[in-house]
Amino acid sequence: MGTEAGEIHRGLKGVYFDTSEASFIDGSLGKLLYRGYNIHDLAEQSTFEEVTYLLLYGHLPTERELETLDSSLRDNRGLPEEVVDIIRLIKNCHPMDVLRTGISALSAFDPEAEDKSIDATRRKGIRLTSQAVSIVTAHHRIRQGLEPVNADPSLNHAGNFLYMLTGQKPMDQETNLMDVDFILHSEHGSNASAFAARVTASTLSDLHSAVVTGVGTLKGPLHGGAAESVMKMAQDIGDPANAENYARTTIENGERIMGFGHRVYRAEDPRARHLRERARVLGEQKGEPHWFQILMSLQEVMKPYQNKGIYVNVDFFAGAVYHLLGIPEDLFIPIFALGRIPGWTLQCMEQYENNVLIRPLTQYTGEMDLEYIAIDKRE
Ligand code: ACO
Numbered sequence: 016m017g018t019e020a021g022e023i024h025r026g027l028k029g030v031y032f033d034t035s036e037a038s039f040i041d042g043s044l045g046k047l048l049y050r051g052y053n054i055h056d057l058a059e060q061s062t063f064e065e066v067t068y069l070l071l072y073g074h075l076p077t078e079r080e081l082e083t084l085d086s087s088l089r090d091n092r093g094l095p096e097e098v099v100d101i102i103r104l105i106k107n108c109h110p111m112d113v114l115r116t117g118i119s120a121l122s123a124f125d126p127e128a129e130d131k132s133i134d135a136t137r138r139k140g141i142r143l144t145s146q147a148v149s150i151v152t153a154h155h156r157i158r159q160g161l162e163p164v165n166a167d168p169s170l171n172h173a174g175n176f177l178y179m180l181t182g183q184k185p186m187d188q189e190t191n192l193m194d195v196d197f198i199l200h201s202e203h204g205s206n207a208s209a210f211a212a213r214v215t216a217s218t219l220s221d222l223h224s225a226v227v228t229g230v231g232t233l234k235g236p237l238h239g240g241a242a243e244s245v246m247k248m249a250q251d252i253g254d255p256a257n258a259e260n261y262a263r264t265t266i267e268n269g270e271r272i273m274g275f276g277h278r279v280y281r282a283e284d285p286r287a288r289h290l291r292e293r294a295r296v297l298g299e300q301k302g303e304p305h306w307f308q309i310l311m312s313l314q315e316v317m318k319p320y321q322n323k324g325i326y327v328n329v330d331f332f333a334g335a336v337y338h339l340l341g342i343p344e345d346l347f348i349p350i351f352a353l354g355r356i357p358g359w360t361l362q363c364m365e366q367y368e369n370n371v372l373i374r375p376l377t378q379y380t381g382e383m384d385l386e387y388i389a390i391d392k393r394e
Pocket residue numbers: 026236237238239241266270271272273274275276277278279323325328329330
């Protein structure tokens with residue numbers, strides 16, 4: 016029996032909990048703006064470094080401002096040896112667990128770890144954006160019995176991610192793909208991980224703690240884990256002709272098709288388009304066009320569900336793109352996290368700037384006023 020009155024919004028669906036200048040989403044039109052700029056313009060014309068600046072400073076940078084941000088990113092591509100040692104100790108964990116632990120460990124070496132001022136939070140966010148790439152790539156090398164690769168100052172952020180992962184200089188097209196992917200993942204309103212990060216910041220805890228919260232929340236298959244699940248699903252389907260049967264059986268069993276549906280979008284996720292065409296081209300170049308064909312068949316057979324507002328989301332084509340770039344499946348969620356650090360940082364800055372403790376209610380539905388019975392009298 017509940018004793019507290021009040022309307023319940025399970026999953027906080029449709030609830031506004033604060034204002035934000037980070038991103039605008041119109042779910043019915045499939046429109047996404049970062050700080051007022053359309054995601055399509057940013058994906059086609061900008062760079063991840065520029066978008067990071069835009070998110071953290073609120074305006075597009077001049078060349079000089081971009082150079083300053085770029086050099087901060089470059090200066091922080093190394094990791095303290097102690098953090099590399101921790102990565103070695105836990106090398107058999109899932110890369111998201113290693114990322115979460117690595118970020119937590121980095122707070123011990125950050126000179127501003129406890130400084131919650133806006134400027135220090137922004138600086139820490141920039142450092143973490145770089146250092147997180149180093150954690151994920153160092154771990155991937157170490158678990159293969161290889162040594163981490165030092166960053167190459169001639170490469171940009173996305174290029175360094177691929178270089179530090181494989182030890183080989185990426186092709187321009189591969190760097191561009193990763194760059195676009197990081198842009199598309201860098202901010203997305205009050206999604207579960209950003210909200211969780213804000214809850215942590217709202218207790219006036221520090222940025223490292225908030226980013227650790229974000230990483231832990233992103234890990235789940237209903238959020239960041241979808242790209243990994245999409246690729247597994249494509250492997251299960253195996254052939255474009257099997258897509259219809261797969262979709263019908265999955266939905267009849269009450270399960271969900273990964274990479275479809277979104278809490279906010281009731282139209283196609285605007286980020287999906289930038290990966291769809293790139294997945295097709297890359298698939299043909301790599302001699303593996305069937306992944307794209309399987310995904311397109313699935314998209315076709317899911318058309319009837321569009322009247323329920325179920326369309327592809329950003330993760331649908333991301334998995335195929337990563338696979339075609341030769342990236343193993345368990346790195347798909349960490350890649351999402353690497354892109355999202357500027358967004359989490361911005362949202363924590365917003366929280367600190369106008370803080371209120373985030374503390375909703377649950378309506379109690381358990382028993383009331385039970386009699387306490389001593390343990391030796393219980394049956
Ligand atoms: N496949 C089949 N049916 C679906 C799907 C799907 N992927 N998504 C939603 N539905 C159905 C639900 O079963 C429900 O049907 P019903 O009304 O008959 O019960 C209806 O659509 C509405 O779904 P909700 O549960 O209200 O949607 P919600 O907002 O809670 O969930 C979510 C959104 C979690 C993303 C969901 O669509 C899902 O599980 N998708 C698959 C996982 C995925 O791709 N996640 C990535 C999201 S994007 C991101 O985090 C970057």
